[in-house]
Amino acid sequence: MIGFxxxxxxxxxxxxxxxxxxxxxxxxxxLFAAFSQFHPLSQELxxxxxxxSKLMNxxxxxxxxxxxxxxxxxxxxxxxxxxxxxxxxxGREKNTWFLFENELVISVHSFFASQASFEYIKTMxxxxxxxxxxxxxxxxxxxxxxxxxxxxxxTEYYYIRNEAQANSLRMHSAKERYLQLxxxxxxxxxxxxxxxxxxxxxxxxxxxxxxxxxx
Amino acid sequence: MIGFxxxxxxxxxxxxxxxxxxxxxxxxxxLFAAFSQFHPLSQELxxxxxxxSKLMNxxxxxxxxxxxxxxxxxxxxxxxxxxxxxxxxxGREKNTWFLFENELVISVHSFFASQASFEYIKTMxxxxxxxxxxxxxxxxxxxxxxxxxxxxxxTEYYYIRNEAQANSLRMHSAKERYLQLxxxxxxxxxxxxxxxxxxxxxxxxxxxxxxxxxx
DNA sequence: CCCATTTTTTGACAAAAGTCAAAAAATGAA
DNA sequence: TTCATTTTTTGACTTTTGTCAAAAAATGGG
Numbered sequence: 001m002i003g004f005x006x007x008x009x010x011x012x013x014x015x016x017x018x019x020x021x022x023x024x025x026x027x028x029x030x031l032f033a034a035f036s037q038f039h040p041l042s043q044e045l046x047x048x049x050x051x052x053s054k055l056m057n058x059x060x061x062x063x064x065x066x067x068x069x070x071x072x073x074x075x076x077x078x079x080x081x082x083x084x085x086x087x088x089x090x091g092r093e094k095n096t097w098f099l100f101e102n103e104l105v106i107s108v109h110s111f112f113a114s115q116a117s118f119e120y121i122k123t124m125x126x127x128x129x130x131x132x133x134x135x136x137x138x139x140x141x142x143x144x145x146x147x148x149x150x151x152x153x154x155t156e157y158y159y160i161r162n163e164a165q166a167n168s169l170r171m172h173s174a175k176e177r178y179l180q181l182x183x184x185x186x187x188x189x190x191x192x193x194x195x196x197x198x199x200x201x202x203x204x205x206x207x208x209x210x211x212x213x214x215x
Numbered sequence: 216m217i218g219f220x221x222x223x224x225x226x227x228x229x230x231x232x233x234x235x236x237x238x239x240x241x242x243x244x245x246l247f248a249a250f251s252q253f254h255p256l257s258q259e260l261x262x263x264x265x266x267x268s269k270l271m272n273x274x275x276x277x278x279x280x281x282x283x284x285x286x287x288x289x290x291x292x293x294x295x296x297x298x299x300x301x302x303x304x305x306g307r308e309k310n311t312w313f314l315f316e317n318e319l320v321i322s323v324h325s326f327f328a329s330q331a332s333f334e335y336i337k338t339m340x341x342x343x344x345x346x347x348x349x350x351x352x353x354x355x356x357x358x359x360x361x362x363x364x365x366x367x368x369x370t371e372y373y374y375i376r377n378e379a380q381a382n383s384l385r386m387h388s389a390k391e392r393y394l395q396l397x398x399x400x401x402x403x404x405x406x407x408x409x410x411x412x413x414x415x416x417x418x419x420x421x422x423x424x425x426x427x428x429x430x
Numbered sequence: 431c432c433c434a435t436t437t438t439t440t441g442a443c444a445a446a447a448g449t450c451a452a453a454a455a456a457t458g459a460a
Numbered sequence: 461t462t463c464a465t466t467t468t469t470t471g472a473c474t475t476t477t478g479t480c481a482a483a484a485a486a487t488g489g490g
Binding site for chain 4 (some may be wrong): 266424
Binding site for chain 1 (some may be wrong): 363375
């Protein structure tokens with residue numbers, strides 16, 4: 001009897017996963033939707049993007065980039081979540097970004113400047129990702145000049161977010177940063193542990209716990 | 216006798232200023248040199264940039280942007296220096312960037328996102344600036360699609376710098392940030408007061424003074 | 431459902447940096 | 461050069477956040 005229940009729940013989980021899994025074309029539709037917010041994409045460009053990239057599934061807690069490597073891939077998260085972190089002097093992980101579905105993931109310093117990375121990228125959940133190598137991306141920029149419009153605007157968009165985060169670290173106390181986070185991204189609390197959130201906010205887990213207890 | 220000395224030194228200063236002042240074409244050559252590091256510029260594009268922009272001289276301590284305004288101009292510093300700052304809750308100026316010759320100046324949040332600015336831009340020295348409005352810049356992007364390549368790469372370049380600064384604030388102590396600054400930009404100490412540098416490093420002037428005294 | 435593992439909380443104390451006030455030093459306009 | 465103004469330094473004390481250790485709570489694989 002227990003065997004049957006076990007088998008049933010196993011099948012049910014797989015069924016759920018199949019239900020949640022997007023087809024290849026649905027996945028690319030999401031990428032194109034994200035890109036076309038900035039500038040329309042020709043069918044030819046869409047086809048070239050599909051040709052040059054690949055869709056892959058990655059389990060949770062898998063490294064997409066390690067310190068010392070050169071980041072030569074850009075990821076679009078179709079489903080799932082990832083985080084970017086570095087190791088401080090004592091070897092503790094410090095998160096700098098959390099990224100979710102419909103967002104692009106790179107290590108900025110490493111990818112844009114072709115330098116060895118000082119940061120790590122790791123999935124936080126099972127992910128479906130569209131992966132494009134740096135060289136393939138550059139080929140697309142060369143072949144489709146108007147793709148540079150999208151590239152420019154996407155870069156501007158992530159730049160703004162980066163600035164906002166940097167300014168938040170400069171301008172606000174730990175408590176204000178936490179309140180800002182739950183006001184602007186409340187879903188993050190459902191998907192990310194408090195320890196990870198604390199390091200993202202630039203504070204210790206203990207300090208975050210104390211901030212939360214006095215609210 | 217004192218009158219003559221005074222007159223002489225007055226003339227000498229003016230002579231120096233004239234010597235240092237660049238002609239219009241020399242000024243634009245500097246802009247083009249900065250841009251062509253990323254991608255060659257056609258003569259047609261160069262002409263259009265000259266047509267769409269203007270060269271202006273601004274005295275030191277003049278505001279280029281105030282809080283609440285929409286930043287709709289991008290500045291290229293031909294000569295001089297500027298700083299970006301915001302006012303904290305107590306109304307104190309906090310510097311976020313120092314910018315010098317051959318660098319572009321915008322308020323990222325305001326310019327890219329067309330939002331009212333929370334920051335100020337002020338010259339720190341007499342400046343010679345090339346000014347381009349946002350709408351003119353967009354016209355250039357539309358008319359010269361390949362200009363988007365330059366725009367994209369420039370945005371990537373400043374994005375990297377912004378990330379590096381944000382990471383420096385996150386990863387290093389006040390003392391480390393100061394040592395990094397004098398290692399990487401020693402000239403900054405000659406041109407910017409310690410009070411301004413302290414707020415740029417995210418510390419009080421007193422803390423910077425103590426860091427310096429114990430070196 | 432259970433137990434090992436991970437995460438979060440709490441307490442006591444330490445370290446880093448801020449604040450305020452006053453003195454010292456540097457700057458710059460007449 | 462001189463004097464007023466601005467900038468920098470110094471001392472005493474406070475605040476914020478970090479660290480270490482241990483307990484409590486939550487999670488998740490078998």
